[in-house]
Amino acid sequence: MANPPVIIWKDEVERLLRYRELIPRLEVALGKFSWRDSAELIQPVRTTVPLQKHDGFMGLMPAYMENDGVLSTKFVCFYKREDGSTLPATQATVVLLDPEYGNVKAVMDGEVITDMRTAAVSAISAKLLMRPGAEVLAILGTGRQALSHYNVFMEMFSFKEVRGLRGLETPVSGPVTACVSVEEAVRGADVIVTVTRCTEPVLFGQWVKAGAHVAAVGACRPNWRELDDVLMKEAVVYADSREGAMAESGDIILSGAEVFAELGDVINGTKPAHREKTTVFKSLGMGVQDAVSAKLVFDQWKARHSQL
Numbered sequence: 001m002a003n004p005p006v007i008i009w010k011d012e013v014e015r016l017l018r019y020r021e022l023i024p025r026l027e028v029a030l031g032k033f034s035w036r037d038s039a040e041l042i043q044p045v046r047t048t049v050p051l052q053k054h055d056g057f058m059g060l061m062p063a064y065m066e067n068d069g070v071l072s073t074k075f076v077c078f079y080k081r082e083d084g085s086t087l088p089a090t091q092a093t094v095v096l097l098d099p100e101y102g103n104v105k106a107v108m109d110g111e112v113i114t115d116m117r118t119a120a121v122s123a124i125s126a127k128l129l130m131r132p133g134a135e136v137l138a139i140l141g142t143g144r145q146a147l148s149h150y151n152v153f154m155e156m157f158s159f160k161e162v163r164g165l166r167g168l169e170t171p172v173s174g175p176v177t178a179c180v181s182v183e184e185a186v187r188g189a190d191v192i193v194t195v196t197r198c199t200e201p202v203l204f205g206q207w208v209k210a211g212a213h214v215a216a217v218g219a220c221r222p223n224w225r226e227l228d229d230v231l232m233k234e235a236v237v238y239a240d241s242r243e244g245a246m247a248e249s250g251d252i253i254l255s256g257a258e259v260f261a262e263l264g265d266v267i268n269g270t271k272p273a274h275r276e277k278t279t280v281f282k283s284l285g286m287g288v289q290d291a292v293s294a295k296l297v298f299d300q301w302k303a304r305h306s307q308l
């Protein structure tokens, strides 16, 4: 009989997951995904159930990596609620299974995983697509994703200035220039991260410096926007998953912008990184990113517990 599943909650996931181990694994997984080899990796577009009464959605995000022996799914609830609610916008649980028998090996907190893997993938987009010598980072949003993005961008890069809207200085532990408007925060910035719950454009192309890189993380529904048409049409657009972007991104669907490439295509060398141009990385989030993160957490958990 299989062992009962282990439960790994938030504090422990926080202790076990490290960007320096997560990022290289995510890069490999993004590359594998973009080869579209179903003998290696299967990850359908997320199934989303509207929770109409509560202005939210439940997403189911399965992934299977055959050669890595990883089978998982995340359940994630996310909410529009622009009412200043103190509840998190995103709540998630990841279930890791044994692909050989289908038994559940671990049930773990998915919020830390979601925060960290999303921020790590944005950092990978910046590594691939921002101009060399980028000095100014602007972060729009002051919530959980804003904090995880701040942390990983500080760990990976050396920006001279980080700008954000008032409120960002509260969660983060380093210096931030507090700005009174989005325009003030983004004008002249080399890299802009949008991590808001907005459903209408908040970042306008006319404010974005030519050659800047934008990692656009919010607006994950086909009728939600963070970026305006000007920016979407001027920029070279990259996505984590082309199918995900075409099904779920209001910024892509409603602007009519084309997805030029996936990050995995750039990693695989099959599509160029247009660092010299204005670039948008449209992030929707992928089950395979959760799968890689959950495997790392579980492996670390096993290593620790075998020593006890």
Ligand SMILES: NC(=O)C1=CN([C@@H]2O[C@H](COP(=O)(O)OP(=O)(O)OC[C@H]3O[C@@H](n4cnc5c(N)ncnc54)[C@H](O)[C@@H]3O)[C@@H](O)[C@H]2O)C=CC1
Binding pocket: 078, 079, 082, 088, 089, 090, 114, 118, 140, 141, 142, 143, 144, 145, 146, 195, 196, 197, 198, 202, 217, 218, 219, 220, 283, 284, 285, 286
């Ligand atoms: N692409 C991906 O893989 C993922 C995307 N997300 C999305 O990222 C976004 C941020 O998530 P969290 O940080 O967890 O949410 P959160 O609720 O912690 O923070 C949301 C932030 O948006 C700000 N905001 C809301 N309306 C705004 C407006 N009109 N202008 C400027 N800022 C505004 C709020 O002040 C808050 O700082 C959400 O849209 C969420 O659905 C979350 C997880 C993964």
Ligand SMILES: O=C(O)C1=NCCCC1
Binding pocket: 076, 078, 090, 114, 220, 284, 285, 286
């Ligand atoms: O990938 C995820 O996890 C999410 N993506 C968009 C909405 C919130 C959760």
